[in-house]
Amino acid sequence: MSYARDVCIVAQWEFGRFFKWRDQFVSLTLFLLVSVVWAGAALVAGASGRTVTIALAGIEVPAPAGGRLQFVPAAPDDRTGTDALRRGDVQGVLSRRADGAFELLVTKDPRYRMELMVLLEEVVRRERLQASGVSSQALQRILAPVAFDVRFTNPVRERQGRAEKIAAGFCIGVMLIAVFISLANLLTGITGEKQLRVTESVVSAISPQAWIDGKVFGITATALAAVANLIVGMAIVALTAQFASGFTWPAASLRPGVVLALAVYTVLGLLLWNSFFAAVAATVSDVYTSSRSSLLFLPLVPVVLSIAVLRDPDALVARILALFPLTSAPALPMRLVLSDPGLVEVSCSIALLAGAVWVMRRMAGRIFELGILLYGKEPTLPEMMRWAIERRVR
Amino acid sequence: MESAFLRAHGVSKNFSGHVAAERLSFEVRRGEVFALLGPNGAGKTTTVRMLIGIIQPDEGHIDIPGEGPARGRLPPDRTGYLPEDRGLYQEIPILRSLVYFGRLRGLDGRDASSRACEWLERMGLLDRKNDRLDALSKGNQQRVQFIAAVLHRPALAILDEPFSGLDPLSQEFFLDLVRDLRNAGTTVLLSSHQMDLVERIADRVLLLNHGREILSGSIGELHGRLDTRPRLRVTLERAPDAELLRADPDVEDIAGDGPDLRVTLRAGAQTPPFLARVVSRVPITAIGTDAPRLHDVFVRAVRDDDARAAGRMA
Numbered sequence: 001m002s003y004a005r006d007v008c009i010v011a012q013w014e015f016g017r018f019f020k021w022r023d024q025f026v027s028l029t030l031f032l033l034v035s036v037v038w039a040g041a042a043l044v045a046g047a048s049g050r051t052v053t054i055a056l057a058g059i060e061v062p063a064p065a066g067g068r069l070q071f072v073p074a075a076p077d078d079r080t081g082t083d084a085l086r087r088g089d090v091q092g093v094l095s096r097r098a099d100g101a102f103e104l105l106v107t108k109d110p111r112y113r114m115e116l117m118v119l120l121e122e123v124v125r126r127e128r129l130q131a132s133g134v135s136s137q138a139l140q141r142i143l144a145p146v147a148f149d150v151r152f153t154n155p156v157r158e159r160q161g162r163a164e165k166i167a168a169g170f171c172i173g174v175m176l177i178a179v180f181i182s183l184a185n186l187l188t189g190i191t192g193e194k195q196l197r198v199t200e201s202v203v204s205a206i207s208p209q210a211w212i213d214g215k216v217f218g219i220t221a222t223a224l225a226a227v228a229n230l231i232v233g234m235a236i237v238a239l240t241a242q243f244a245s246g247f248t249w250p251a252a253s254l255r256p257g258v259v260l261a262l263a264v265y266t267v268l269g270l271l272l273w274n275s276f277f278a279a280v281a282a283t284v285s286d287v288y289t290s291s292r293s294s295l296l297f298l299p300l301v302p303v304v305l306s307i308a309v310l311r312d313p314d315a316l317v318a319r320i321l322a323l324f325p326l327t328s329a330p331a332l333p334m335r336l337v338l339s340d341p342g343l344v345e346v347s348c349s350i351a352l353l354a355g356a357v358w359v360m361r362r363m364a365g366r367i368f369e370l371g372i373l374l375y376g377k378e379p380t381l382p383e384m385m386r387w388a389i390e391r392r393v394r
Numbered sequence: 395m396e397s398a399f400l401r402a403h404g405v406s407k408n409f410s411g412h413v414a415a416e417r418l419s420f421e422v423r424r425g426e427v428f429a430l431l432g433p434n435g436a437g438k439t440t441t442v443r444m445l446i447g448i449i450q451p452d453e454g455h456i457d458i459p460g461e462g463p464a465r466g467r468l469p470p471d472r473t474g475y476l477p478e479d480r481g482l483y484q485e486i487p488i489l490r491s492l493v494y495f496g497r498l499r500g501l502d503g504r505d506a507s508s509r510a511c512e513w514l515e516r517m518g519l520l521d522r523k524n525d526r527l528d529a530l531s532k533g534n535q536q537r538v539q540f541i542a543a544v545l546h547r548p549a550l551a552i553l554d555e556p557f558s559g560l561d562p563l564s565q566e567f568f569l570d571l572v573r574d575l576r577n578a579g580t581t582v583l584l585s586s587h588q589m590d591l592v593e594r595i596a597d598r599v600l601l602l603n604h605g606r607e608i609l610s611g612s613i614g615e616l617h618g619r620l621d622t623r624p625r626l627r628v629t630l631e632r633a634p635d636a637e638l639l640r641a642d643p644d645v646e647d648i649a650g651d652g653p654d655l656r657v658t659l660r661a662g663a664q665t666p667p668f669l670a671r672v673v674s675r676v677p678i679t680a681i682g683t684d685a686p687r688l689h690d691v692f693v694r695a696v697r698d699d700d701a702r703a704a705g706r707m708a
Contacts, residue, residue: 009497017486197481201542204446204467204475205498373448 006206010214011221018185018222024229031233035240042244052112054104057081057095061123069115081105163254164337171262172303172330177230178223178266179273179299185219186274190281190372199372208369212282213361216274223270261346262333268353269329272360273299279364279388282371283379292378302327306334313338323349325356363388398459399424399550399581400445400468405454407440407605414440416605417454422550422583427576429592430585432602433696438585439478441602442554445583446475471500474548478555478585480539482527488514488538489523492545499546506545513541533564540571544580551575553584557591569595589692601692603699609691619691624659628672629680638675644668656684 052068058076074081074093081093085107093105094116102120104110129136193199202211276298284292305327309318313335321331322341328349335341341349367387371379379387398421407415415437422428430438443449445456447467458468482491489510496506514520517537519530527535536559544551556572557565572595575582586592592599593613601609609616623646630653639655640648644663649656659668672678 006498009494013494016490017483193481193483196484197477197479198483199481200443200448200477200479201475201481201495201539202498203448204473204477205470205495207467 003207003210006210007214007217010206010211011218014185014189014215014218015221015225018189018219019225024226028229028233028236031236035237038237039240039244052092053090054092054094054116055081055084055090057093059094059096061094061119064115064119067115069112069119164258167254167259167262168333168337171266171333172306174227174231175266175269175329176299176303178220178227178270181223181226182219182270182274183277183296183299185222186215186277186281187284189215189219190278191284191286194282194285194372203369203372208372209362209365211372212275212278212365212368216271216278216361216364219278220267220270220274223274224267258336261336261350264350265329265333265353268350268357271357272325272329272353275357275360275364279367279371279384282368283384285378303330306331309334309338319345323352325353328353366390397423400456400458402441402445402456403454405441405444405451405456407437407444407449407452409440413437413605415444415451418600418602418605418607419454420600420607420610422581423598424581425576425579426597427572427582427584427595429596429599430583430602431587431589431592431599431692432585433587435604436587436602437605438587438602439554440605442478442552442583442585446473446552468550470498471546472549474499474543474546474551476540476543476551476553476556478558480536482535482539482542484528485526487524488519488527488530491527492538492542495542496545499548501546509545509547510541513545514538517541533560536560536564536568540568544575547578548580550581550583553582555586556584557586557588565591589689590687593688601695603696604703606699608699609695613688616688616691621690621694623661624663624665625684626655626657626659626665626669627680627682627684628655628657628669628678629653630655630672631677631679634672634676639672642668642671653679 050068051070053070053072055074056071057074057078057080061071063071071094072090074084074090076095081090081095082105084090085093085105091106092110095103095105097103104116110116126136129139193202277295280292280295302321306321308315309321309331312318318331318335319341321327322335322345324331332341332346332349336346366389367384370387371384401421402418404417404419405415406413406417418437418441420428430441432438440449444451445468482495489507492510492513493503493506496510497503501509511520511523514523517534519534519537522530522534527538530538540556543553553572556568560568569591572582572584584592584596593616596613598612599610599616600607609619633652634655636648639645639657644659644667645657646660647658657668659665669678669681
């Protein structure tokens with residue numbers, strides 16, 4: 001029996017074990033339901049929005065353009081406004097005290113407070129301008145921001161830049177979500193197999209390396225499929241938002257090479273972390289009492305380090321992070337969209353990352369080979385390192 | 395054709411200074427049932443794990459005659475393995491699990507599925523093929539585990555403690571299964587500490603203690619080592635004068651309290667004259683014999699080995 005056949009059988013098994021079609025369908029249906037409810041609520045709220053009427057007691061406020069507020073004049077005495085309030089003709093009575101402060105008389109908490117505040121601020125600003133003798137046109141000129149435009153030699157690149165930044169951030173996010181989904185599956189799956197004593201039956205049939213490789217491929221595929229389902233769900237919500245709010249997505253385009261590189265980094269980064277966590281999981285007997293839980297946050301470290309790339313994508317540290325296999329999965333995509341790393345750098349970075357995946361899976365295979373049959377006391381980190389380095393340890 | 399299926403040549407294994415197996419050499423012949431016997435901690439499971447390739451010997455090697463050294467593991471498509479630590483996926487339907495293990499042993503999915511259904515039918519579990527494993531009783535789970543070990547019709551089935559944890563009826567059922575395997579031409583290597591079951595099924599045995607071989611041979615050869623002195627269980631009407639009975643020329647040993655005695659006669663002694671002498675002193679109310687058992691050979695060999703080891707330590 002061939003190694004490749006064994007890996008395929010295990011990968012299929014792990015995918016089938018962890019990817020629950022029914023659960024994914026339910027989650028997609030929930031996304032759809034939330035979207036429908038959201039869109040429906042937005043439509044109903046737009047159609048049945050109540051108008052708030054406020055009596056202006058002896059003062060003048062310009063009528064708002066749009067919105068739910070409307071003003072009616074009222075006598076400046078307390079009784080007229082209070083009577084109208086009691087009868088329910090108005091929801092508030094607005095007056096102004098001698099010190100210039102506005103006062104709103106209500107029977108319940110005014111949910112339109114912020115809307116009203118904006119209008120009153122405009123009233124006060126106009127009063128102050130008139131008092132100081134500065135025209136509103138003059139004030140607008142003083143406060144206007146500096147005009148500054150960035151013009152690309154290739155205008156297409158401007159649109160791509162924006163879209164690619166979003167895509168890079170999206171891929172890093174996808175990788176992190178997929179890493180944590182995989183982590184959960186690897187930990188529960190492998191420790192479960194140890195607790196159920198399934199391990200001996202399997203390693204008597206196939207090599208531990210084929211088993212771990214199949215597991216890593218299967219669980220990676222499971223995580224990517226789950227994330228793809230999540231993306232479809234989010235797309236449904238986004239389209240609903242577009243429909244409900246009238247928002248229009250800006251035109252954007254992505255370079256095919258960048259899309260390919262982002263996909264390669266996402267998959268390789270995921271394989272690297274999954275190999276590492278498969279080895280760690282093999283040394284854990286009980287996931288709830290294990291001292292290995294501190295290792296679970298390791299995938300966040302490269303992402304945090306890669307923030308340096310955002311500050312200066314061409315700095316030496318950014319170039320190093322983009323080449324170093326443990327950080328390149330988040331760092332190079334950032335450099336790719338913020339700068340122009342060139343084909344040689346991207347190729348070297350991908351080759352190094354692929355090499356690291358290969359080394360990691362070999363080391364993980366050796367740790368897995370021993371750890372999977374070890375019950376009770378967990379091995380120390382130096383022991384795990386020794387297993388990973390030694391060629392034949394059984 | 396070579397009669398040996400596999401041979402172990404001086405295999406040893408240490409775990410942190412503890413000797414689990416010490417220079418073991420033996421062969422398993424084609425078509426036989428070969429039993430590794432020994433008390434708990436004797437090194438049976440370590441030996442089985444070395445044979446199957448899950449752990450590697452520190453010294454010595456295992457080879458398959460005609461094919462050379464096993465290179466770490468026996469060919470998985472020709473070997474079936476029932477581990478001592480039983481385990482299958484609890485939350486997964488039985489048939490799906492069996493097909494998975496069949497595929498890992500070289501079957502294609504369809505073949506694995508049809509063979510699994512045949513076995514499940516034989517075990518009376520076909521109607522439960524889509525149930526989760528944890529919905530079955532422990533005995534039925536053991537049956538499913540057995541199917542997983544032999545589904546691919548291995549030439550060699552290695553069964554580690556196949557009878558442990560089973561009730562007497564299930565033990566009989568598994569004895570029949572092992573007999574059927576042998577009748578179908580499968581070589582069976584099993585480990586057990588239950589000599590009374592092993593002697594009913596095994597052709598040859600290797601007795602281990604503290605990782606060492608202390609006895610080996612065919613069941614016939616072991617029968618030759620049986621203590622054939624007559625042993626009687628005698629119940630008297632009242633407690634006898636024990637000293638008078640011990641003084642009888644045919645008596646080797648007497649054990650027991652009051653009127654219930656266990657008497658071992660000297661080799662060659664005749665039982666009727668001895669009983670006649672007893673009756674002349676005290677009336678006998680019940681008589682029985684203790685047949686010699688391989689179990690006693692097993693116990694005596696282990697005790698002798700322990701005593702020798704204690705002597706060496708002293």
